[in-house]
Amino acid sequence: MRAENKTKIKPQKKTGKRVLKLALALLVILIVFVLFLVPAIVSSGKVRQIILSKINGSIAGKTDFADLSMGWLKGIKVSDFSFNDNAGQISVQVKEIATKPHYGSLLTGNLSFGQTLIDTPNVEINLKDLQEQKTKSPAPKRPAGEGMQPVVLPVKRMELVLNDGNVKVTDPKSGTVELSRINSKLNLQPLGQQTDFDLTMAVAQAGKASEIQVASTITPKQQTGWSLKGTSGDLTVDVKDLDLESLGPILALAGVDIQAEGLVGAHATSQIKDGQIEDLNAGIKGKNLQITGAQLKGDRLQTGNLDISVKLNQEKQAINIDNLQVTSDWVSVAANGVVPTTFKSLGDLLGADSNYNLKGTFNCNLAAVSSQMPKTLGLKEGMQLTSGQLSGNVETSPKAGGQKQVRAYATLSALEGAVEGKKIALSQPVVAEAQISSDKAGINFDKIGVSAPFAKINCAGSTKLVKYSAEADLAKLQAELGQFVNIGQYQMSGVFQEAGQLSVEENRIAASGSGTIKNLRMSSKEGLSASEPLANIDFAVNMDRKKNVVAVDSVIADASLGRFSIKNGVVPLGDEPATPLSLKLSANNVNFEKVRPFAVMFASFPKEMQLVGIADSTISVTSEKKTYKITTDSTKIKGLKLTSPGKKPFEQNEVTLAFDAELNPEQKAINVKTLKLESPQIKITKGQFSQISKDGKTTLQGQADLDYDWSAVSVMAAPFLPEDLTLQGKRKDSVSFISEYPADQSDKLLSNLNAKANVGFEKAGYMGLDFGPTNVNVQVQNGLLNIAPFATTVNEGQFNFAGGADFKQTPSLFKAARPMQIVKDIKVTDATTKKLLKYVNPIFADAVNVNGIANFSCEQLAIPLSAEAKNDTVVIGTISISKLQLQASDLLGQILALAGGSVSGTVLTLHPTKLVLQKGILRYDDMQIDVDNNPINFKGAIGLDKSLDMTVTLPYTTTGRTARTDRETSGARITLPLKGTVDKPQLDTGKLIELQLKGQLEEQLRKGLGDIFK
Incomplete structure (x- = not known):
């Protein structure tokens, strides 16, 4: 069995080797594939x-x-x-x-x-x-505190x-x-x-x-x-x-908005070691140089030759200036010495163990510079400097005890010139001098001073504590310096004095002191003046340089016109402050009677109006980011009295004011969230107002509920209303408005206005017209003003009107909506005669005890809303007056006296006459006025400038007969020209005899010819 197993395992080893060989072959093929195919694919x-x-x-x-x-x-x-x-x-x-x-x-x-x-x-x-694309998409700002990082x-x-x-x-x-x-x-x-x-x-x-x-x-x-x-x-x-x-x-x-001309050549070599310039040798030469740009206000800075030579080297913490030379047509600068690479303190330069020294000089030809840069330097128009040198030097020198001293000296001398041929000059040179030394305790400012014909400044102390004093004669300042530069449109006099001290620590600067202004007087070319006999100013402020914020401990100004103070305030510095603004401003016992002359000069307060009252106010100013919040709930005026010539005084025992507003200067935005004014005769409740600029558009809107007495308002607004306008009645009205227009085109405000208001009065008087109770609905839609039709009583007659104006047109014209009878059966008075009728017919020039019934139907009425366009006024209509009686009309007396008559007891009738007022001239072809039954006919033009170009056809013929309306008149009537003005018209009777002889001759000739042809 074991033998059989062994024979089975041996083939598996051969298979593994085959797989490994196959994998290696595939890898080789893949590498070859990559090597040959990737470049081909790419x-x-x-x-x-x-x-x-x-x-x-x-x-x-x-x-x-x-x-x-x-x-x-x-x-x-x-x-x-x-x-x-x-x-x-x-x-x-x-x-x-x-x-x-x-x-x-x-x-x-x-x-x-x-x-x-x-x-x-x-x-x-x-x-x-x-x-333009760059302007629309500005580069993003680097976040505050973010430093430059090494480039990787x-x-x-x-x-x-x-x-x-x-x-x-x-x-x-x-x-x-x-x-x-x-x-x-x-x-x-x-x-x-x-x-x-x-x-x-x-x-x-x-x-x-x-x-x-x-x-x-x-x-x-x-x-x-x-x-x-x-x-x-x-x-x-x-x-x-x-x-x-x-x-x-x-x-x-x-x-970069700079335009330059000229040729420049330069050669510079430099050795840098471990980030520091170890050796610098540079030369720059320029010819026929000219530089201009937006910041130079159209001036051109130029020089025929410029030569700059710099040779310096650095060793450890010292810079050895072998040579620094700058030479041009109008300036020369030279310096040499050894200075530290960084000035942590002046002690680096002045220490006993330092080997630093510096010597430098400069000289500038102000006449040459000013001829090139008059606008940049703020010189008066047409002024030319003929001489003037600004020169100075700085040098370090040894002092007893091994310490060193820096001496600096600058002087402005021989400053002379001419304006419109008149010679001008500084009476004495302006000198600035500084002596600075050091000891074991630190840096000492032995002497820092500026002396001029009009002012003196002196300082002394150390880097930890500097005491200073300053004095300026404002009249001399204007007389001396004002010869050369524009320092204001007002004449000034008075003496300013100030003394104080500056305490400087590592992260803190403290300043405190007091000043006085004696016998301050300001006057204008128009004859306006304002004065303050004595003003005392005390201040104490601290600046935290680490937090970049100023703490206002107190600023108090005491003057005859009032007391003003700021206490415990915080003012942040920089574009993006981390600490918000916080100020509490107080004004106490502000005497309006003494403030008034300054308000007339600087705030366009009407000079004919008198102002009395005592004001007390506390205003809080805070900020959040770039928005400022201004609030007050404790502003009171006691014993307010406004008086205009010929008007009943406006008197209020007490006026209180409260408001809450926000202001963003960067966005040009104003937002008055609440406004409330309380007084016995004028109340403003639920007042709101805002102005916001965004995306190139400005939106202005507001609304208010008003409760007021016209007798009080008309007195306050008298300088801004027509001279003879009087208004009476108590009203409760609401007004609201909104307008959106291009941010840089404030003149488009009215053309984009939407507004609505109900206005009216119980009584009004203007130019001899006494109006009864009137209510008018006023609406403005997209710059189109519409006054709804209304009717009211006037001089025991009737007044009807409806009209509007298109604020998009230039000039804007106030027009009647349609042809209408504006005046119906109104009673004519002496006032209407003096203000209106004498511009219609010369017989009303000096008439008194006038009465009658007048009517006026208007075909066309267009009145410009700007005084500059008064000659664009158009009035076309028909006027008539019946039952007219008057006395003391000199012109009418002259006319009637020719036949032995008089004005007394006569009744006149002004027949319906079409008249046209255009381009400042009133014209009509035939205005017939019947004196009882005797017709007088006027023809010609009357100017709004009171000029006359008229003729009068008398009720007498050349044959000596009197014309009557109830019968035919034989013979030609006498026509005479008028001379004089609207205020004093006169008949040109010198031509009367000539016209009579001519008429008699014509009459005899006509009879003779008649006899011949019988």
Whole structure:
């Protein structure tokens, strides 16, 4: 049995060997398959299509290449590569991309490439619309506190060659620049080994070319990676005759708004050791340089020659400045010495054991600079500086005890010029001086001072505590400095004095002190003035530099016009503060009578209005992110009194105000959540208001419930209402509105307005028209104002109206809705005569005791809503007056006196007359006024500027007869011109005799001819 089993097992061993051999054979075949077939598959057209499909499906453009080939020994090669973005702004063409990767590195993740060639790359960039895209999609900001991290390259080794590259950038404003003949070699080695890099290229524009060469070797440390820290090597840069104007498209591509012209050449060599510049030798020369940009406000900074020379080396923690020279047409700077690499404190420079020293000088020709940059420097328009030097020096010197001292000195001298031919000059130089030393206790500011003809500042102390004093004469400040720069539109006088101290610790700065302003007076060219005899200011604040926040312990200002204070406030600093704002502002015993002159000058308060009252208020200001919340529930005004000339004073024993508002300056958003005003005659409840700007649109909306007495409101609003308008009656009304318009076009607010309100009054008076109880429904829809038809009594007659305005039109016109009889049977008075009728007919110029019944039917009415467009007023209609009686009309008296009559006791009738008011001129062809039965006819034009161009046809004929309405008149009536103005019209009677003789001659001639032809 055992023998049989053995014979059975032996064949199984042979089978296993066969399987093993078969597996090895299959593996060899598979390897051979991979070696021979993978390159063939990768090089196939199918793989090319798959790769292009994947790339083009994930980018905004089209990528293509003619051929992709792979060989284990030859490497990977792509020929005729191209890319074009969908916008037609970027185009890339590459003749060939070839590389020989180390395939084994692909398995480890440490990519390594042998010789890599990019042959004849050609890039074209058209900046049309590209800057707009950048504006719409700004680069994301780096999170606060996130530092720069060392760059980790996925490629460990590469021998890259870029051959005959070309980059062309076209900008619509700057033209086209071409970077041609770009040749570069990069021998990238692993960290810790030397990497070599060199680059040559030509920069060309409009046929002018310059050469740039860069060569460098660097050896980064393995521990620090690809960063400056720990890196050693050398760098050489050569630039030959670079035309700065050719860089315009490159700067535009980078989003830098600078335009430059001129030629620049440079040569620089540098040695870097362990991340520090060990040796630097550089020279830069420029010719005919000009620089301008948005920040220069249209100015052009220019110099015919620029020469910069720098030679320095670094050893440990010291920089040895062998030479630093900067020279141009208008400035020179020179410096040398030894300074520390970092200034942790001035003690590094001034310590007894330090070998540091510094010596430097500078000089600037202000006349030359100001001629190039008047707008940037804020000089007055038309002003020209003829001389002026800004010069100074700084130097370290030894001091007793082995310590050192820094002395710095700067002076502004010989500043002179002319404005419109008038010579101007500073009466004395402006001098700044500083002396700083150190001892065992630390740094001492022995003297820091600024002296000018109009101000003095002095400081002394240490880095821990500095005491200062300052004094300025505001009148001298304006007289001296105001000759050269615009420092405001108001004339100033007064003396400002301040003294205080600054305490500085590692993470804390504290400031405290007090100041006074004596005899402050401000005045304007319009004759307005405001003054404050004495204001005292005390303050104490602390700044936490670590938390970047200012704690306001107290700021108190005491003046004759009131007391203002802030206590226990917190003000965060920086764009993204971690601590919210918190302020509590108090105003006590604010005297409105003394505040009023300042309000007239700076807040457009009506100068003819008097203001009295005492106010007390506490306002809280807090913040959350970038939104500020402003609230008050304790604002009171006692004894408020407003007085306008000729008006009954508006008096309120007490007015209280409460509101809760939010403000976001970045979004230009205002949101008044609640507004409540309480006074005996005016109440605002449920007041809300908001303005939000988002996505290029501003939305303005609000609503309020109002409870008010017109007699109080009209007094308050008197300066903003027509002079003769009076309103009476108590009302409870609601108003709401909303408008959405382009954020940068506030003039479109009304054209997009939607609003509704009910307004009215018990009584109103305007231009001699006394209106009875009136209620008007007002609606605005998409900028279309509509006033619903309404009727009311006026001067014992009737007033009817309906109309609207289209705020989308320019100018906007308030129009009657349709032809209508606006005035029916109203009583004419002296007031209506003086304000209205004298512009209709000259006989009303100085008439008194006027009465009668008037009617006016309007065909067309259009009144511009802006005073500037008053000549666009159009009124077309028919007027008539019956039972008209008047006295003391000089013109009518002149007319009736010609026949020995008088105005007294006569009854006049103004026949229905069509009149047209257009372009500031009222015209009619024939306005007949019957004096009893005697007709007088007026024709011509009356200007709103009170001019007259009229004729009057008298009720007398040239034959001496009197015309009557109840019978035919034989003979021609006398027509005379009017002279004078609307206020004082006069008949031109000088032509009366001439016209009478002419009429008699015509009459005799007519009789003679009649006898001949009988």
